[in-house]
Amino acid sequence: MEATRRATFLSFQPPAITEAEIEAVAETLRSGWLTTGPRTAELEARMRDYLEARHVLAVSSCTAALHLSLVALGVGPGDEVITTSITWPATANVIVHCGATPVFADVREDTLNIDPARAAELVTARTKAIVPVDLYGQPADLEELAVLGLPVVEDAAHAAEARYRGRKVGTIADVTCLSLYATKNIAAGEGGLIATDRDDLAETLDDLRVMRRGHGALYDIAVPGYKANLSDVLAAIALVQLDKVEQHAAIRARHVALYDEGIADLDGVEAVGRDARDVHANHLYVVRVTFADRDDVQRALADENIGTSIHFLPVHSLSAYRDRLAPHQPELPVTERAGAEVLSLPLSPAHSDDDVRDAIAALRRVHARLSG
Template sequence: MSAPLLLPFTRPSIDEETIASVAEVLRSGWITSGPKVLAFEAALSEICGGRPVRAFNSGTATLEVALRLAGVGAGDEVITTPLTWVATANVILEVGATPVLVDIDPITRNIDLARIEGAITPRTKALIPVDLAGLPVDRDRLYALAKRHHLRVVEDAAQSFGASWNGQAIGSSGDFVSFSFHANKNLTTCEGGALVLPADVDPGLCERYRLQGFRRFADGGMDVDVLGGKFNLTDVAAAVGLGQLRHLHEFTERRRALARRYFAILDPALNLELPAQDFTNCNWHMFQPLLPAGTDRGAFIAAMRDQGIGVGVHYPALHLFTLYRGLGFTAGQFPHAESVGARTVTLPLFPAMNDADVDRVATALTRVLKP
């Protein structure tokens, strides 16, 4: 008997109109940053309440540049969560600052806002909250805390594009807001990201950090006045992003419908710990139950694959990685993040899935987990 066709945990939905627009860009001869990038930035700005938005070649680059624009550097501390993709903490190291980790709320799996004040020192310069799986951190409490302690905020909204808080799109308010458009995100440019800028930051300076610190003058002269990187988005990628934006609302609604079906049909006897049910703010970037304590996750993933179901892990607690152990972090420091990181699995959820696909995942879970 042949193996069942694999249902991956994610897959981008790119329509023929978008593919045609990419071909048009390739034929135009202008394939690096150009008119499509400008159009993409304008469209993103409209979603973000008219705020300045600049596109980048990755969400990681947007985080690094945001920290530089916020004046974060050597001697500073930046508070973030241990339950995120390692890029969130890596960029703090990249600018010469020190990452300070705060454990998560086990219900939301986002940084525990009640624990942050205990981690603030005179060296604390900024906060990087992460909207894990597309569930926004409580923005009201977050910004009240930041204001009390005069801290900059760099929202790691890599997973929450299309989500909202109190009816406002993520990115339409706040300080710096960083989005990722990686291939597995709710909106993709294949690789890419965008940074929403606060009113006190010069977009021109952001652009210089994005492209080698370079600036050009009307008389043909040029200069480099900051240490920038090579972070610009291509017009090819921007064309994909523009095509994706046409479907953003339907993508989000379909993800929510699929998540609702998971909640409705998963067997409680499996003893999975399900994520918080938020169908108002969350964009359902991922659907992540926690396995019962003591389950061999590697064996579970292999068994699900044998059933034709792709499963991901997002994310192990980052302070347990070798790099961060070398910085002095140890097991046991952040027990909630460690528990979730050790038991989390990412089940298939993407707009092209149908209800029968969710049913197939549920059936496979029962076969694999039920005694």
């Protein structure tokens, strides 16, 4: 084990951008297409193949993807939507944007994904949909959730490469939403994708994502749509990233194995669980820290020049949500305990194996210093 701190700061999750992405952007700019155009169409076609889905629509973010999906399902004022609280606030915000109320179900102790039994207890006459999150890249329990008989909008922001019981994420829920944000497994900087096998939803989502322009001087719109289309400049980056998706997945899988081995004997450091029946997208490597206060450990790692992050602070505990919880919102003991313990270690295809070894060595030094 290295006895001394790393000389330079190891970023938590830098994007893996090369000359190929830079050239693709330059080519797009030279082409004259700045907004949605042929590259966006190509991205949709390629993602249809990749996700094995009937329809893929490119949009401006996963937040927009989730929002438009709920709008397309008719979620509105007075409705409730069941989701989880250990997620990026966007998952819940979009429910509020529809005028509906998020109802948070507690999560499974092992994967931190929505606990289908807890979700079932929360269904009321007002429940309009369920939004499970494939947290860190582990698909939620989609079969158990389907039994509830509610439309499922899957938040697969972390899960581009995931498979659930052999089936590609993107084909199982009514709608699956992915993110192309800067840190994501297919990173364009910003952007999102909606996958669905339902023709009716695809048509409605297509109307909602952008106000269509007519072919002549006259134009008409079928619905008062949003402005949530993807630019070709970003689609060009995503296309190059898609070419590398398997190569990047292999690097992250190797890094995950290094971490698993490197922390195996540390008491009070435990990786969040995975379901061996599924393909995990390895978007994040998250441990639960119980040997010392998580925030102290994060600060100590920063002093060691190791960048980390927290995924996530429970949404229901954030200022915006404290006063807008459903009257029947249950206690969320598993979520709250996890929210105080989770710590995400550096994981990116831009990192070398030695970077990951540095992060492990630093964590082991911090463990030796702070435990007990």
